Amino acid sequence: MFNKFYDALYSQLCTALSLILSGHSDPVKRLSAAMAEIGKILSLLREKVLSIPFPSNEIEILFFKTIKPKFLAQKIFHFELYGLDMNSPVGTKDMLLAYYNIELAYIERFFSLHAAIYHYYRTRGREMDSMYFVRGVEIPLVLIPEMPEIDPLYSTSMDHLFAKFMAYELLQKEILKRIGLLDGSLVAVPALADLPDFGIKWTGKIVNLGELIYGLYYTGQFNNGNAQLAEIVTLFEQMFQVKIKDVHHTFGEIRERKVSSPTKFIDSMAASIRQRVDEDLKYKPVKSGF
Secondary structure (H helix, E strand, C coil): CHHHHHHHHHHHHHHHHHHHHHHCCCHHHHHHHHHHHHHHHHHHHHHHHHHCCCCCHHHHHHHHHHHHHHHHHHHHHHHHHHHHHHCCCCCCHHHHHHHHHHHHHHHHHHHHHCHHHHHHHHCCCCCCHHHHCCCCCCCCHHHCCCCCCCCCCCCCCCHHHHHHHHHHHHHHHHHHHHHHHHHCCCCCCCCHHHCCCCCCCCCCCHHHHHHHHHHHHHCCCCHHHCCCHHHHHHHHHHHHCCCCCCHHHHHHHHHCCCCCCCCHHHHHHHHHHHHHHHHHHHCCCCCCCC
16 A cells, blocks of 8 residues: 555656656756656655554665655756756767767766665665665765755655666666667667558457556566656557546456456467367378379
């Protein structure tokens, strides 16, 4: 229940930000729209945390280690993306490539500066969680090379730094994508809106499509497991001309089928494929005498 609320909220935010990125080419307008969306969500998060105490230290650690940072990371990422675009040189491909490589070097330097804590973040360490992600716990400043002004009621010693790690990884991925498009190692994929309409629509039950989406999401089939659920939902909505109003509600329907099978649709697909394979294996054409 605790994660469900925040997962739905983050999915909502990512969907809104994806639309902003695709709908605004001007960096100023894009940043303004993104900050408005992110600001609303961050305010909601803070109000919820301050009004409802965490039931345990474990839940508090979960919030400040994984939940708050991923929301805050979006704010940092969009500011950095704005800076990346505004400072981008107008010139040749080689000039742009040089600029992007300098930005990548800056990100790597940031990770190196915080090497010990970045390693803890990357390896999902747990032994220091009660010191890093519980409010009111003081740790030596030497362990925190970068310490912003914090709200003691809504911050811990490391949640902001974890958010920066997440944001810089997003920025790193964006820069590498741009480099790939420039040097030809990555082929640009046309927007779905620009693709021809093949007349293929999803006519099955929405809950079945939701089951398929969750199966692909939880098994990490897109972007090496880094694609957000909201991004996959948007992809399927555009491809199959269907509206999935609330994918989290759809998951609730899937969960309620536990008596029969929560993977009822995928089970039926597997059975149909097995049946066809069995039929093909049974078929043995009569050999010609010639």
